[in-house]
Structure formats: structure tokens, C-alpha cells
Amino acid sequence: MKKILIAYFSHGGENLIENTIQDIGPVGNTAKAAQILQGNLVAMGLEADLFEIEAKEPYPFSYMDTANRARQEKMMGTKPAIKEGPEGFEGYDLVFLGYPNWWGTCPQAVLSFTSTHDFRGKVLVPFVTHGGQIFLYSIEDIRATLIGGDIINGFAISASYMNGAEAVIKDWIENNSEILL
Ligand SMILES: Cc1cc2nc3c(=O)[nH]c(=O)nc-3n(C[C@H](O)[C@H](O)[C@H](O)COP(=O)(O)O)c2cc1C
Numbered sequence: 005m006k007k008i009l010i011a012y013f014s015h016g017g018e019n020l021i022e023n024t025i026q027d028i029g030p031v032g033n034t035a036k037a038a039q040i041l042q043g044n045l046v047a048m049g050l051e052a053d054l055f056e057i058e059a060k061e062p063y064p065f066s067y068m069d070t071a072n073r074a075r076q077e078k079m080m081g082t083k084p085a086i087k088e089g090p091e092g093f094e095g096y097d098l099v100f101l102g103y104p105n106w107w108g109t110c111p112q113a114v115l116s117f118t119s120t121h122d123f124r125g126k127v128l129v130p131f132v133t134h135g136g137q138i139f140l141y142s143i144e145d146i147r148a149t150l151i152g153g154d155i156i157n158g159f160a161i162s163a164s165y166m167n168g169a170e171a172v173i174k175d176w177i178e179n180n181s182e183i184l185l
Pocket of ligand 1: 013018020032035067070104105108134136138
């Protein structure tokens with residue numbers, strides 16, 4: 005049986021949903037999607053571990069402060085320090101990598117993760133939650149940092165339609181079951 009990891013970055017607290025700043029609570033959209041994905045994989049009898057990619061210096065609650073820091077990091081190409089893990093990364097065959105679209109790409113903390121983990125021999129499945137721009141530049145930005153690894157097509161979930169996340173994930177699983185087994 006394949007060993008599956010779901011690594012994700014997510015920002016709870018304030019977010020911009022349909023042009024309005026809203027507190028979406030402590031569990032961000034990508035974290036919710038990651039949990040739904042794990043639930044579906046486990047229901048198929050597969051084992052899938054969750055791992056949250058976290059910046060050592062957490063992003064603030066405020067949308068504006070987070071947006072400013074994220075923009076600055078992107079402009080400067082900063083890769084913020086992240087917490088270590090997951091343990092035993094080398095043992096995973098398939099890595100789902102989830103993140104929100106931030107400024108047209110993934111948060112820089114995701115690049116901190118991809119550039120410090122050896123993906124050789126692994127299949128990487130990106131998934132994104134977004135305000136309309138889907139993956140945009142994130143795949144090429146991730147690819148540029150990767151040591152090995154084979155990126156395949158993942159899935160995208162709209163932040164304004166999180167109720168549809170389960171259907172998107174089930175659909176992806178149905179169309180990609182040979183990768184999982
Ligand atoms: C700092 C920041 C920048 C964002 N930039 C974009 C963007 O450029 N394009 C887009 O479609 N959505 C953008 N969004 C919306 C998020 O991608 C979306 O709300 C996502 O679901 C948030 O996921 P999370 O709760 O897991 O962090 C941005 C959100 C934040 C907080």
C-alpha cells in the first residue's frame with residue numbers, strides 16, 4: 005500500500021472573501037480541504053497522514069497584515085523559516101501539497117517546504133483553495149524549488165464555495181484512483 009502524506013499550509017483568521025474581509029475562524033479553507041481529503045482516503049482503506057506547514061513566526065490574524073507580509077516575502081523571494089517535519093518524510097510515496105493562492109502563487113512558506121524536502125521518487129499532487137485565480141503561477145514556482153519529484157494534476161477549490169469541496173475531492177479521487185492504490 006502506498007504511503008500518503010497530505011502536507012498543507014493554511015491561514016485561519018481574517019481572509020478576503022468576495023472582496024469583504026471576514027473572520028473565517030481558526031481553521032482555514034485549505035486545512036478544511038486537507039481534512040476532507042484525508043477523510044475520503046481513509047474511507048477507502050488508505051492511510052494518509054496530515055502535516056501542517058507552519059512558519060516559525062506565525063502570520064497574523066489580520067488580513068491586511070498577512071497580505072502585506074505575504075507580498076513583501078514574495079517580492080523579496082524570502083523563504084520564511086518553517087517548523088520541522090514531518091518525521092519520516094522519506095518514506096512517503098505520494099505527497100498531496102495544499103495551499104491557498106496568495107498573490108497569484110503559493111505562500112512563500114510552501115516554497116520553504118518544497119525546497120528543503122527531497123521529493124525524488126515521489127509523486128506530488130498540488131491542491132489549492134483560491135479566490136478565483138486557481139493555481140496561477142504556483143505550479144511553476146514550486147517546480148523551480150523542487151529536488152526531483154513528479155508533479156501531476158491536482159484540484160482547486162473556490163473559497164466562496166467551500167461547500168463544494170467534498171464533491172471536487174471525490175471527483176479527483178474517482179479519476180485518479182490508480183495513483184492512490
Ligand atoms: C494574503 C492573501 C492573498 C491572497 N491572494 C489571492 C490571489 O492573488 N488570488 C486569489 O484567487 N485568491 C487570493 N486570496 C484568497 C485565498 O486564496 C483564499 O481565500 C483561500 O481559500 C484561503 O485559504 P486558507 O484559509 O487556507 O488560508 C488571498 C488571500 C490572502 C489571505
